[in-house]
């Protein structure tokens with residue numbers, strides 16, 4: 001069997017991988033090749049929402065792969081139609097485009113926005129405002145949309161047409177929009193605001209309702225589009241199906257991926273009828289919306305979309321948050337606060353503590369708990385949405401032990 005360092009030598013050095021080889025999973029548990037067991041508080045970065053080896057997913061995969069796996073978008077397929085219909089029934093969107101990842105879904109949203117803006121404003125350069133600390137993907141356009149220079153450094157020139165504003169800061173947003181919409185600036189036009197309802201990678205920071213309302217009003221006033229990136233906080237993770245439901249503000253376009261098919265690759269860009277301006281041949285994807293991915297997503301959506309399931313996510317999220325708050329009182333030297341929605345929770349480490357998320361997640365790994373950071377000072381807790389109360393307590397106990405070390 002190959003060792004982790006032998007495996008490393010086969011790849012571009014894009015990932016700082018943990019030195020274990022994961023072999024199998026069941027529910028919220030994973031096992032490595034040495035047989036060591038891990039409790040999963042990470043879910044493949046908020047993706048394996050129904051955990052590992054979920055019987056309904058396995059059954060759908062087996063059935064659909066035997067029936068039809070790929071046909072191209074030059075034909076219709078029933079799983080794709082069913083998934084698009086699910087989106088129209090369970091969200092504010094009327095039309096769907098399917099692809100294979102989050103970045104691709106955001107690329108599609110950016111292209112749709114540009115098309116819409118050119119139809120409305122002619123050749124003026126469409127400017128999309130995004131938030132500082134946001135994360136929207138690794139392709140060149142989504143990298144530029146991302147409001148964190150650490151992801152952009154070394155990949156210049158970046159793509160034109162993006163400006164970053166502070167997150168949850170209404171005055172700064174209004175000021176930027178005012179500058180963009182001033183008379184005499186006709187070579188550039190305010191085309192859209194793209195936001196995560198809760199910033200995941202950027203530090204598990206929930207959006208504030210007033211800020212999102214202000215963004216909606218500014219877009220309505222200037223004929224711009226409001227786009228939400230629901231890739232990490234959507235598909236039930238917040239305790240609502242969509243993060244925007246937490247805020248009570250509807251977008252014109254939103255994107256989904258990660259948990260949409262519980263770990264099977266898929267992305268979606270969905271939009272209201274009024275902004276769906278793509279014409280034949282203007283966008284596409286070979287694999288996007290293939291029957292296999294869509295069938296799995298339909299199965300996952302059927303489970304997660306049930307109100308009883310979402311109530312459980314809310315309940316488990318409260319249990320997790322209560323446990324984290326207790327840790328806060330026990331370790332005031334290290335911990336500063338907690339924040340999050342449902343089963344996307346952040347434990348904020350004090351700036352002056354020697355602890356970082358890499359130190360904590362390395363210690364957690366030794367103790368059989370898989371954790372991930374959202375930056376150096378926020379531990380991100382994103383377990384499978386099917387996690388039990390007992391597993392939450394078990395994870396919290398391990399966290400307490402490693403904080404006490």
Ligand SMILES: Cc1ncc(COP(=O)(O)O)c(C=O)c1O
Pocket residue numbers: 045101102103104106135136137138196200201229230231232233257258
């Ligand atoms: C909010 C958000 N948008 C976009 C992406 C990019 O998704 P993908 O890695 O599937 O391209 C991510 C991935 O972490 C994300 O969290």
